[in-house]
Amino acid sequence: MAEHALDGTRFVGRDRELARVVEALAGPPALVLVEGEAGIGKSRLVREAVAAGDPDGARTLPAVCPPFLEAFTLGPVVDAVRQAAPDVAALGLTAVAGVLRPLFPEWSGALPPAPEAPPDAGAARHQLVRALAELLDRAGVRVLVVEDVHWADSTTWDFLVYVATRRPRPLTLVLTYRPEEVAAGSPLLRLTSRPAPDVRQVRVTLGGLPVSDAAGLASSMLGGARVSAAFAAFLHDRTEGVPLALEECVRLLRDRDDLTCRDGEWARRGLDEIAVPPTIRDSVTERVARLTADARRVLLAAAVLTDPVDEHTLAAVTGLPPDRWPAALRAAYGSGLLGETATRPGGGLAAGRTGIAFRHVLAARAVYDRAPAPERAAAHRRAGEALEATVPRPVGRLAHHFREAGLTRRWFGYARQTALLALSSGDHLTAATLLHALITEPTLPPTEVAALAGQVSAHAFTGDPRAGEIVRTLRAVLDSGRLGRRDRAAVRAQLGRMLLTVGEYTEAAAVLEQAIPDLADHGYPIASAMTVLGLPLHGSWPVATHLRWLERAEAVAAASDIGPVDGIELRLARMTALFELGEESGWELAGRVGADESSPRAAMLTARFHLNTGHAAMKWGRYADARRYLAAAVDVAGRHGYQRLRDLAVVTTGHLDWLTGAWDGLDERLAAWQEVDGEPLIRMDALLVGTQLRVARGGPDESARAVLSAVREESTRRGTTDLPAETAGALSRVAARPSADLTAEPVARMVRKGVWLWAGEVLPEHLAALLSAGRRGEAESLAAAFEDGARGRDAPVLAATLACCRALLAEGRGDLAAAAAAWEAAATAWQALPRPYDAAKARERRARCLLPDRNRAPALTELRTAWREFTALGARHDADRVRHVLDAHGAGTDGAWRPGRRGYGDRLSPRELEVVRLVATGLTNREIAKALSRSPKTVATQLNSAMRKHGVSSRTALAVRVTQAGYDAGGPPGPGTS
Structure with missing residues (x-):
């Protein structure tokens, strides 16, 4: 069927999506996101949109991220700029552009002199990003297209965030990606979840084509003739409408002579006789199997290289004799898998040219995976040797090829160069990948391990799941016994900092102490x-x-x-x-x-200063200062791209909102942080606050206890300072019964270390448990030590805590008048901070101390105040508890207490007695409600009140008490009376 050559595919089925992208490119700066699985047509959509809006490509710069683990720093953008080949000397670049010399050595004569090296990698990275953005500006680029951005290296991400958020000239970004390849902590999620207010965000999600469009695509490949309905349905069923799969299936069917054209309509020869493989891999594999051995070597060479290359390079990687090369290339072209395509990052092809490459990465991957391992290794060796002649040498790609070829020493040399270049550019994530691979290589000299380990900032790995791998690697290197004293100290100091990064504080302290004597x-x-x-x-x-x-x-x-x-x-x-x-x-x-933002590192330190000071102010009870510092931390970190510091400041602000009663929407703000990977401090803090908020609204349950127990255990294991104490206090408050064991460890540590600042969230709960267990002397001794330790510190939270401790001790002595006065002082202190939730709880405790007085008006007034404060906060569980007490004493919650209405205190009211009698007969709440003409909710409320007054927690226990007491029509007194 040679007379029916396949035509190029027509762009079908994406009119609506195309219009949205074209509109976005024509307007003000925009962030355009095109997502979809491999082969779905993301690249084609973007090409069509750019062609419609910028036909000559003068304002658009296209870049593609390669699918390599060890991605070259800024490789996609650098090679795209090199492809554009602007007249650099005519652009009028400023002095900062001198930092581009290592990335563009061929332009050294046209670039300004390299500036003095910054003090750290972070500053170098910022300079590099600024310089590259300036180059694009001067070259007239207004739209930057980055395809397969899920494979971008960290510095490329820094650059994208910078050009998308800078003011006043943000670029329009068009990013394509596969959603399934976007990791949970990807910068893409942060970029898209926090769009700039003046940048329009357009998200286009591509799915499979419907049957009608699948038919149109197939028709466009077959000379425009219509395809039969059965053939279209067959194609769609096997490919789910994925354009690449559709193309591959049509090509395969044509190669197998399985199509026929009758009366102007294409159809399969036999719908039931030959099953088309359902996946692209099977399709490509079968097509490759039909080729000659030499053609298959050409395809494997192209798959190993991945990127477009010239014929000379591709021939060298095949290893074919010159006399067999032309025929092999023609046969490989004839498969339809290869084509002439524009340069992509890192391929080694001269700027502005096209080269030979697979039409789609999936086809390349299918060929690569099916090739025998020895053939792949040999092809990688030849690829490395061929690319060594490239100027400048693609060191990251060379490291990849020589490692896959098993040539360890040659891999090490290029990997080390790549790591050092990544470090100098501020690309710590690429450096982390290479560092892990290098220092685990058995033949690497110990001095090299020490040198490389010491060059990477531990801050770069915070929140990165690979931090744990690096910790394990450094431990293994130390345990190997192959390091000298100074090298061992350098690696140990780096290990100590990495342990801090992953939250292993106690071990970090021990490792650092061990390292200090041997540092150089x-x-x-x-x-x-x-x-x-x-x-x-x-x-x-x-x-x-x-x-x-x-x-x-x-x-x-x-x-x-x-x-x-x-x-x-x-x-x-x-x-x-x-x-x-x-x-x-x-x-x-x-x-x-x-505060200093004159350099990237200074800005980072300024953000850390605001964050740490805001956190301290929150712990000390200086809440107005805390909010001001934390807002500054969010601002500085956000403007300079220090995402983790910004996230910490946001979550700490959520903790402050919990303390100060700013609860509206807080649960939603915390939800995303409770599942974040690689950030133990953020996750634990969010879980602690979120669980306490849930308890305040709905009451304690086993789920809350389980979460708090897990946070307490993890924070204790990691050796954090205040988090175990605060979590133990929260766990004690939701426990089914008082237990000093829940709070003993953090209190003992607090006493042992003498750090009383942690007392505010745990000491009152511990004292209450001690008093409940009859250990009053121990409680008084502990409170006295706390009072001595808190003396002289301007920490408002300690003053409020001390008032709570005095109130608890007075209750323990039975001095309710002194306890009421102390609770009043505590409520006043909490309210002044302000901490309205704690103030309301202190008012409730004061009211309970006043209730035994003959004149209960002050107590009921205080209870109504507490009820209003709980209700305003949304603390429904607490508000219901107070309302039940008010109801039991005949006092409403919606106005002044009404004199003359009987209050019952701890005695059962007549309506409660009615419910209790029926409970003793075994009736359900619904049956009791029907018998008494009340709602089931009212019955449940009265039953709960009766159980509280009798000190029981179940209907069965209450029935036993009723039976033992022998209730009569007049009703017995409540518990504790005669």
């Missing part, structure tokens, strides 16, 4: 490690020990030549440690840290 010299590394040990991470060290570490760190810093930015970081770390220790001097030091 005094200066920033030692001062930094000592300052970390000033944090109250170690479980048994008292405050005095942490303060001594801080003093030693300050002495080392003073005696060393430390740069100004390093000095700021040391002061920030010292300030944070003092805050955590409850030392007033931290606030004085905070006034000297200052």
Whole structure:
């Protein structure tokens, strides 16, 4: 059927989607997202839209991300810019463009001189991003298309976020991606979930084509003749309307001579005789099997290279003799799998040219996966040797090829170059991938391990799931016994910082302490490690020990030549440690840290300063200051792209909202953070606050207890400071019965270390449990120690906590008047912070102390105030509890207490007695409601009140009490009376 050659496919079935993208490209800056599975037509849609809006391509720059684990830093954008080949010298670039020299060595003569190297990788990355954005601006690029963005490296993501959010000239971005390949923590999710207010976001989701459009696509490949309904249905059933699969099936059927054209309509020769393979892989595999061995070598070479290459390079990778190459290439072309296509990132082809490549990555993958492993390895070796002649050398791609070829030493050389280039560009995620691979290589010299491990900032891995792998790798290197003393100390110090990153605080402290004596010299590394040990991470060290570490760190810093930015970081770390220790001097030091956004690293430190100070202010009870600092942290971190710091500030603000009663929408704001991977602090804090909010609204249950128990266990294991104490206090409040065991460990640690700042969220619950168990002397001794420890600290939360402790002790002594006065002081202190929920609970406790008085008006007034505050907050469970007490005493919640209406205190009311008598007969709530002409809800309320007054928690227990008491028509008194 050679006379029926296949035509190119027509663009069908996407009119609505095309119109939306064209409209977005024609308007103000936009973020256009095109998502769909592989082969669904994302690239074709974008090409059609760009052709419609920018026919000559003058304003549009297309880039494609390659599917490699070790993606080259900024590779997609760099190669796209190189492809565009602008006259760099004529663009009038500023001095910052000099940092582009390593990425564009062929333009060195036209670029400005390289500026002085920044102090750290983060600053280098920011400079690089700014310079590349300037290059695009000067070249007139207004639309940047990045395809397969799910494979983008971290620095490319930094660049995309920067150009999408900068002001006043954001670029229009068109991003294509496969949703199934987008990881939970992908920057794409953060970019799309926080769109800039002046950038329009357009999301286009592509699905399979319907049968009619599938028929149109097949028709376009077969000369425009109509296809039969049966053939169209057959195609659609096997391909689910995926355009690439449709194309491959039509090509396969033509290759197998399984199509015939009758009366101008294409149909299959026998619908029941030959089954078309349902997947692209099977389709490609069968087509490849029909080719000669030499043609298959051409396809494997193209699959190994992935990107467009010239004939010379492709021939070299096949390893075919020159006399067999032309015929092999013609046969490979004849398969329809290869084609001439524009340069894609990293292929080694000169700028502005087209090359030979697979029409789709899935076809390339199918060929690659079916090839025998020895043939793949040989092809990778030849690919590496061919690309070594490329200028500039694609070191990331060379590392990939030589590793797949099993040539370890050659892989190591290029992988090391790639890692160092990634570090200098601020691409820590690529560096992390290479670092993990390099330091686990058995033949790598120990000194290389130490050098590479020390160059990567631990902050780069925070929130990255690979951080745990790096921790395991560094441990293995230390355990290998192959390191000298200084190298071992360098790796151990890096391990200590990585342990902090993954939240293993106790072990981090031990590892850092072990590393300090063997570090090479005094200066920033030692001062930094000592300052970390000033944090109250170690479980048994008292405050005095942490303060001594801080003093030693300050002495080392003073005696060393430390740069100004390093000095700021040391002061920030010292300030944070003092805050955590409850030392007033931290606030004085905070006034000297200052804010500086003149460089990326300075901006990062400024964001950390606001975050840490806001967190400390929240823990100290300085809530107005906390909100101001946290808002500044969100602003600074957001503007400079420090996403993790921004996320921490947002979640900490949610914690502050919980404390200060700003509960509207809080559960929804916390929900997304409760499932976040790789961020244990964020996840645990969100779970702690979210669970307490749920309990306040609906009451405690086993689910809440389970969540809080899990958070307490994880936070304790990781060695965090205040989180175990706060979680233990929350768990104690929802426990079925008081138990000092729930709070004993964090309280013991607090006493042992002398860090009383943690007392606010756990000490009252622990004292209440001790008093309930009859351990009054222990409770009084603990409260006295707390009062001594809190003295002299301007921490409002400690003053309110101390008032609660005094009230509990007075209740324990039976001095209800003193207890009522102390609860009033506590309520006033909580309200002043403000913490309205705690203030309402203190008012409720004061009212209960006043209820035994003959004049119950003050108590009922206080209860109504507490009820109104609980109701305003949305604390339904607490409000219902107070309302039941008011109902039991004949006082309403909607106005002043009505004198003359009988209050029953702990005695059962007549209506409760009626319900109790019927409970003793075995009737259900619904049956009781019918007998008494009440609603089931009212019966349930009265039954719960009766159970509370009798100190039981079940209907059965209440029935036993009723039977034992022998209720008569007059009704017995309530419990505790005679």
